[in-house]
Amino acid sequence: MSPKQILSKMEELFPNAATELANWKTPFQFLVCIVLSAQTTDKGVNKVTTMLFEEYPDPLSMSKAREQDVYSIIQTVNYSNSKSRYLIELSRKLVQDFNSEVPKDVNNLITLKGVGRKTANVFLNDLYKSNEGVAVDTHVMRVSQRLGLTKETNPDKIARDLEKLYPQKDWWKINRYFVLYGRYICRAKMKKTRCVFRDICSYCKGLPIE
Ligand code: SF4
Numbered sequence: 491m492s493p494k495q496i497l498s499k500m501e502e503l504f505p506n507a508a509t510e511l512a513n514w515k516t517p518f519q520f521l522v523c524i525v526l527s528a529q530t531t532d533k534g535v536n537k538v539t540t541m542l543f544e545e546y547p548d549p550l551s552m553s554k555a556r557e558q559d560v561y562s563i564i565q566t567v568n569y570s571n572s573k574s575r576y577l578i579e580l581s582r583k584l585v586q587d588f589n590s591e592v593p594k595d596v597n598n599l600i601t602l603k604g605v606g607r608k609t610a611n612v613f614l615n616d617l618y619k620s621n622e623g624v625a626v627d628t629h630v631m632r633v634s635q636r637l638g639l640t641k642e643t644n645p646d647k648i649a650r651d652l653e654k655l656y657p658q659k660d661w662w663k664i665n666r667y668f669v670l671y672g673r674y675i676c677r678a679k680m681k682k683t684r685c686v687f688r689d690i691c692s693y694c695k696g697l698p699i700e
Contacts, residue, residue: 491687491689491690493639493655493656494656496639496687497656497660497663499687500668500670501663503671503675504666504667504671507666507667507670508666509532509616510532511523511524511527511532511536512539513536513539513540514539514543515543516547517591517592517613518548518584518590518592519547520617521592521613522543522577523539524612524613525576525577525604525609526538526564526567526573526577528568528569528573528604529569530569534568535567537566538563538567541563542564545559545563546560546581548590550590552577552578552581553578553582553585555577555581557578558574560577560578561574564577572604575603576603579602579603579604580603580604580605583601583602583603584602592613594614595620595622596622599613599614607623608626608627608645610622611623611624611625611665612627612665615661615662616666619662620662621659621660621661623649623653624649624652625664625665626646627665627669628672628678629668629673629676630648630652630664630665630668630669630672631645631648632672632676633671633672634651634652635648636676636693637687637690637691638690638691639651680694680697681697682697682698682699683697683699683700
């Protein structure tokens with residue numbers, strides 16, 4: 491099965507695939523959700539963002555927030571101390587340097603506190619299908635390694651491998667579909683499997699079918 495066929499199968503399996511981050515209405519709020527989601531589940535993020543966006547809906551209000559007030563709202567997410575600081579600092583920069591608009595390119599996005607290249611690509615691919623690069627998180631890494639699409643273990647090198655295997659117009663799909671496949675089917679630990687790639691991937695050999 492070719493890399494293209496693998497991706498097409500995933501698209502068939504998740505016809506209504508969309509980000510599972512909720513409660514956001516603007517690019518700023520979506521970026522905040524993604525920053526909060528580092529080392530944290532989307533469900534965990536969704537639990538705090540309703541209140542967070544009621545208090546601080548835009549860069550200006552967040553830029554004026556007190557760190558302990560943001561912390562008290564987001565304290566259940568991992569690394570909430572540093573994330574509180576990041577959110578206020580990135581909001582200040584948005585207000586000062588970007589007229590309170592979130593930039594639409596990787597190079598400007600990564601000037602914001604708490605936003606690395608992976609976060610920038612997740613944001614741009616999900617919101618605008620920008621295809622500036624593939625973002626490799628734990629799910630993309632696991633699925634692409636197990637399916638033999640890469641032999642690398644470093645996320646940046648895996649991204650380069652996937653960018654060679656797939657046409658640039660499809661890079662945003664890697665983030666959407668590989669993440670869902672890893673979250674719901676090719677999980678880190680499995681006792682049963684319902685994977686459609688069992689014929690080409692021996693990793694689940696011997697596991698009962700779900
Ligand atoms: S066979 Fe198992 S390891 Fe391989 S892709 Fe499917 S779920 Fe993942």
